[in-house]
Amino acid sequence: MSVVLALVLVLGGCCSNVISFEHILQGSSINLGNVVTFSQFLSVTVMQLPSVFTVVSQPPFLIIRRRKIPLKIHCLAVLLFFMSSVANNSVFKFDISVPLHITIRCSGTALTMLIGWAVCNKRFSKLEVFSAIIMTLGAIVTLLYRDKEFSFDTLNSASKNSGLTKKSAIGVLLMLFATALMALLSLLNEWTYKRYGKHWRETLFYSHSLALLLFIPGIPRLKEEFKDLTVFSNVVQVPFLKQPISTKLGMLFVNNMTQFVCVNGVNMLASQTDALTLSVALLTRKFISILLSAYIYKSVMSKTAYLSTTLVLFGASLYSYASKKRYVPLT
Numbered sequence: 001m002s003v004v005l006a007l008v009l010v011l012g013g014c015c016s017n018v019i020s021f022e023h024i025l026q027g028s029s030i031n032l033g034n035v036v037t038f039s040q041f042l043s044v045t046v047m048q049l050p051s052v053f054t055v056v057s058q059p060p061f062l063i064i065r066r067r068k069i070p071l072k073i074h075c076l077a078v079l080l081f082f083m084s085s086v087a088n089n090s091v092f093k094f095d096i097s098v099p100l101h102i103t104i105r106c107s108g109t110a111l112t113m114l115i116g117w118a119v120c121n122k123r124f125s126k127l128e129v130f131s132a133i134i135m136t137l138g139a140i141v142t143l144l145y146r147d148k149e150f151s152f153d154t155l156n157s158a159s160k161n162s163g164l165t166k167k168s169a170i171g172v173l174l175m176l177f178a179t180a181l182m183a184l185l186s187l188l189n190e191w192t193y194k195r196y197g198k199h200w201r202e203t204l205f206y207s208h209s210l211a212l213l214l215f216i217p218g219i220p221r222l223k224e225e226f227k228d229l230t231v232f233s234n235v236v237q238v239p240f241l242k243q244p245i246s247t248k249l250g251m252l253f254v255n256n257m258t259q260f261v262c263v264n265g266v267n268m269l270a271s272q273t274d275a276l277t278l279s280v281a282l283l284t285r286k287f288i289s290i291l292l293s294a295y296i297y298k299s300v301m302s303k304t305a306y307l308s309t310t311l312v313l314f315g316a317s318l319y320s321y322a323s324k325k326r327y328v329p330l331t
Contacts, residue, residue: 009265
């Protein structure tokens with residue numbers, strides 16, 4: 001039942017979160033990703049305070065509960081996430097094209113499987129491997145041909161422009177490094193829950209609160225993005241308060257609430273399943289978000305994209321079926 005609830009939170013919270021994020025970005029003069037991410041981390045930290053603090057009858061009346069998971073584990077998880085984010089945001093300095101970036105980002109499920117096999121000695125059935133390949137290929141095709149149809153002309157054009165220089169080769173390695181770090185983070189969380197128990201609320205609090213420190217060097221950038229939220233936006237009158245508020249600030253509040261639901265679902269699911277199943281669930285969620293976005297914002301998707309999205313969902317269903325079977329070790 002908890003797995004079903006987690007999936008509902010992931011699909012409902014994360015999909016609506018993406019839609020609210022798209023609304024915030026519309027018409028903005030600058031990239032607002034940093035201020036949105038900071039506000040999400042801050043709001044999740046604040047809303048998780050009751051899970052880590054307890055009220056006592058004597059001063060100071062409010063004390064931090066004893067951690068079930070060592071602080072060094074939480075710090076390691078934040079470090080992996082931070083290094084992955086920095087590496088991922090730096091790749092465009094190395095002449096990495098958007099299609100190549102998309103292709104490598106879609107390899108997360110396959111990399112999680114490969115690293116789990118190589119580092120954690122995990123074994124997967126042939127059907128699980130096949131379903132991961134289907135999902136990876138479907139993801140790549142969907143994002144590359146989201147608004148255009150597949151043809152041999154576009155394939156030939158892409159192959160001619162895919163030559164790697166020394167500089168772009170470094171970018172590819174950096175992207176693979178970033179994706180591998182995220183796979184390691186998923187495997188670390190899986191190991192942590194098995195070793196110390198399913199204390200996902202504690203993980204949620206410390207992973208967000210500790211990460212807030214990493215935003216300190218970017219405070220000037222955060223101020224600039226927050227100004228864009230308030231200045232370059234329509235204004236709406238708040239009922240009862242009779243106070244005008246920026247529509248983007250209002251949507252930012254919605255985004256923070258849906259993010260809270262989303263990360264609760266993700267962490268709950270991580271505590272109930274393994275890293276690979278979590279990766280499959282998140283990949284499936286991503287493509288449901290694409291379909292919802294196309295419907296809500298009336299954006300045109302190609303027939304190729306719809307077909308390959310179906311392939312992703314089929315691969316996810318196949319994995320769900322395969323994961324219930326006995327593992328057949330790969331040789």
